[in-house]
Amino acid sequence: MSKPGSAQHPVERGTVRSGSFELHYSIEGSGRPAIVIGSAVYYPRTFSDELRRSLRLVCVDHRGFAHSSQEAPASEYTLDILLADIERVREHLGLEDIIIIGHSAHGYLALEYAKKYPRHVSHVVMIGTGPSHSAAHTELNEQYWREAVCPERKAKQERDLELLPGEVAAAPEKRFITYCLRMGARSWYDPEFDATELWKGVHVNMTMFDYVYGEVFRDLDITKGLDALDIPVFLAMGRFDYLVAPYSAWQPYRAHFRDLTVRVFDRSGHTPQLEESRLFDAELLHWLGSRQRAS
Incomplete structure (x- = not known):
């Protein structure tokens, strides 16, 4: 695994307030602006220094990773609100013609943002995103895990899951991060990879994750509105990703896209x-160069 860094690029940081939430952002690199949805702490650690030579990466908190001045109910985490927050940050930074990037379930936010605000989006990038969080795709993922995974990887996952209940009970406010760490054998090409440093200093609002991941993304039908989306979409999947439904699950959805490019990475898991x-980087930049937004 290549280890990214950002030492060669100065970092601009700031905050945009939305209601009781402070949405932090970090900006690094040069070139075309690319908004990365999720955590302004976690996601800069996952993209390479080389990519920052070609793209101006704007990593933005959504409400699940943002600090809030008060405890917020589930009604503060609707899909429309989350999308409006992204637009608020874009307007604050004065960005136009952006690439919108979402990793994992944040790929849904990237796609839905492009549907709602297409005038400002040139390209959509979804990374490690399954077609849905529905029960059917969850079962497909479990079937893939049962049938395609070696005993050693399964044994590693079983050992880690034995630790999960005690760790969650000790720090329930961090259960999303704890879960992600203990699902390493499902998440990484190297099942022994320790992602602790990636999550260091990341704040989470569990109400958001319980509601959005448990209900909003579960019930989301991404095919709605795709017939009107005239923006190219790049879908990057890892062959060893056992957190979401396998890339083959996207087959019935392909015809709904006007311009979808799928790239499967042979030595990758979820990231x-x-x-x-x-x-x-090479595949993404080549695709960006080959796809111009339709007028």
Whole structure:
């Protein structure tokens, strides 16, 4: 795995307030602006220094990773609100013609943002995103795990899961991060990879993750509105990603896209931009150069 860094690029940091939430952002690199949805702490650690030579990476908190002045109910985490927050940050920074990037379930936010605000988006990039969080795709993922995974990887996952209940009970406010760490054998090409440093200093709002991941993303039908989306989409998947449904699950959805490019990375799990950064960068930049937004 290549280890990314950002020492060669100065970092601009700031905050945009939305209601009771402070949405932090970090900006690094030069070139075309690319908004990365999720955590302004976690995601800069997953993209390479080389990519920052070609793209101006704007990593932005959504409300699940943002600090809030008060405890917020589930009604503060609707899809429309989360999308409006991204637009608020874009307007604050004065960005136009952006690339919108979402990793894992944040790929849904990237796609839905492009549907709602297409005038400002030139390209959509989804990384490690399954077609849905539905029960059917969850079962497909479990079937893939049962049938395609070696005993050693399964044994590593079983050992880690034995630790999960005690760790969650000790720090329930961090259960999302704890879960992600203990699902390492499902997440990484190298099942022994320790992602602790990636999550260091990351704040989470569990109400958001429980509601959005448990209900909003579960019920989301990404095919709605795709017939009107005239923006190219790049979908990057890892062959060893056992957190979401396998890339083959996207087959029935392909015809709904006007311009979809799928790239499967052979030595990656859930995070190919980190696990195969050199190849990921090359594929992404080549695709960006080959796809011009339709007028």
